[in-house]
Amino acid sequence: MSQVTFQVNAQVNAQPEDEWQAHLDAARGQTVYFHAWGGSAEANRYLRWAAGELREHYDIRLRHVRVADISEAVTRLLAESRSDASASAVDLLWVNGKNFHALKEADVLLGDLSTQVPNSHLLDSQLPYTVDFGIPTDDYELPWGMGQFYLMYNRESAPELEPDGYLSPAALLDFAQGNPGTLSYPLPPDFHGTTFLKQLLIALSDNDPRLAEPYQVATGEALLTQLFAYLDQLHPLLWRDGRAFVGSAAEQQRLFADGRLLMAMSFNPGELVSAKARGSLAQSSEAVSLGPQAITNSHYLAIPRHASAPSAALVTMNFFLSPKAQQRKADPEYWGDPAVLKAEHLQTAPELRFESASEPHVSWNEVIEAAWRERYE
């Protein structure tokens, strides 16, 4: 199927077909080291399927290098660029936000992706994917899927959490007061942990327009003060009295499944459905947004300029953007990560549950993380 799609695309895209054919030929027998977050069981299983497809149809070996945080791969790429390495250890990476920003700034990414990847013209241009955490992508990364941040709770063990549409920060604090020691969040700079802080900031400040701009001390500090005033109240009520935090969203979900924590968090709209289907989470588990608008972002694929197997990386990227791969990715039975293609290429349109809020400008990330460490570490 993807083969057929490609042929149609190649013509529409007016890309010289022999150039793409050259990539396909060169890709045969190559190994793609795909550095990608390994903390999602669904994503891991999906990538195993993708590896099988790529091997069968393109003779490419896809190796998922499961990182705890993609900043590991970014650090490696930046170190490689400092020592002028000619062949990178990374062929393809799953990236967005501050990590993309750092790579783009260091100029270590392959550009002009949309002209090189035929399936890129299937992308739904209605989606706001050309800006990543306030930074223009400039064709150095292509969208792969969408995430929307939400909390999970169990309606049986937390019956008082029957929110009207969303959970306000005040209601969360109330809940924490009534159930001390049952909430936690992943230790920043874990990206779920930092997103939780940004989500709080958005909810507390009514999505202040300053969040969309680069952080400035003069105007931004008041917002941070608001956030930390809230956290100072919340932390003593958390799991381990806020003196230790869960290490990752996955660890938090484990404690949630055990009933030791009453909430967990996720960026993947399909995660709750698939975890319930697998029996890993109770059927009474529900999703709720923290605040009326949920942080919604795209996550992307990028190729290092010095990738060891650039052709295979391009072919892999093209496969990930094929209707077949996108359709399967969006299916909660497999992963549940919303597709980024135009609806006409998909059997079912992806749905985001909550009203969207954009990511704050990338500069807020580091400011929040640094201030958090300064205050609580």
Added chain:
Amino acid sequence: MNRAGWWLAAIPAAAILGIPLLIAPLYLSIELFSLPLSALVEFAQRPSLLHSIGITLLLALLPTMAALYVAIFFVAGRRPPTWIAPLLAMPHVAFAVGMSFILVSDGWLSRLLPMVNLPIADKSLTLTLLVLFFKELPFLLLMAAVVMQQLPTRAWYLSGASLGYSRWQTFTRVVLPAALPRLRLPLIAVAVYALAVVDVVSVVGPNLPAPLALRAFNWQQQFAGQSQAFAILAQWLLLMLTLAAVLLVIAHERALVWWARRLASQGPGLPGKARKRLQQAGQALASTLTVTTAVLTLFALLSMLLWSVAQSWPGDAWRPQQLTLAHWRWEGDYVLDAIQASLGLALVSASVGLVLSVLVLELQVRVGRYLPVWLPLLPILLPQLPMVIGWQLGISYFNLPVGWLWVAWSHTMFCFAYAYLMLNRDYLAFDSRWLLVAASVQKSPLQAFVSIKLRMLAGPLIFAWAVAFSVSILQYVPTVLLGAGRVVTITMEATAYGSGFERSLAALYALGQVSLPALVFVFAVVVNRILKKETVRC
């Protein structure tokens, strides 16, 4: 070969083992001196840095010393039981995953025995201290047993008794001062391991703040702000803390020996009742804790087996509600892949490490000059994280390709040191007159070396290889940092899943991680038995 020839042969051996040890400080120094002073100032202002240093020293010294005293009290009474050795096959991370399930409040233990609910929190210093203590106890007991075998304890106890000393009195006055210096290097190895350990701490350790090694590892993996500079400075701080820990271990040893000597100068005397009771209580506690570590290891194993077939296991139930083989079916192949990767690495690095350690020992015998024992053991007496990061810097400085070869090479360094630790006393104690006997029946020197010396040392050689093999399986930091994702071992998988969502997967990979060292230990025991039988027949 004449003596000069052996001297020449020593040069490449020294280069193979010495250069890596020099590269690490060299590149850490280059990076250090290229840092601006402001980085140092900022590093010193890192929040809770002193707190991190404090818990790092505590982790290095408290479990180590506690395990030492348990071992001392144990061997004062009797020989450690043989079932201690297989406990070494339980990897640290797998053990940590098991303990975080069993020991914490409302954990498995309190569900099995509702009246026992220990006030131990997940991700806490207490839990980490317990994990390290129970994990290191079998190793120190085994090392203590080895030391006891080397000492003429029987004769000492007999002559002590004839002078009116009780067994305990002879032990404290004569045996202990002789045994402690021989336990120095194993103690330092354990303390330094705990000082620089990353994987265990990331599963069960406190994280606000985390111990210094984990913070250093995280800085190394991040690019924001000054993270990279902090990582370098943290490595130097770790090296300094190592020095402090080593000095404390030695000071403690001296103090204990001084105390024993003072006792000896006082003569037998009659021990006070209170003191005697204290000694008995100490021995009873030592036995209890030794049995406890075995029981905990078994229960960790049992919990992994149960989790690996659990369809669902609610947080308040003492057993899974539904069983399934689905995890094994779905993940089995991937577990096997990872096991295969580990197996290849471990076979190569343990074997090369063993050959190198024999080479280094044989060179000393031939040349007739002996290295101080600590020198070849440096790879395990120095904290691992700074050393590996030094290698990583060196490798990227020369733009060398990452991957399997470097991982295998780094594993070999640690395998070599552990093989040397296990082997050196037996090897150097070998009576070379056996070789003269061999020469008299017209065997070539090589034939004699292989068929007499190696054959007679086969037992220690096999055990040294088994330990080196397990050491390679356990490596986490060098595999992650030098492998760049090219090499995915069972330990990497077990660590990743160990802090992941699904306990069933964590259990499955932990079982995979246990299986290899366990098999190799069984193999070593069986081969050793067969060889012994053959020797008797000859």
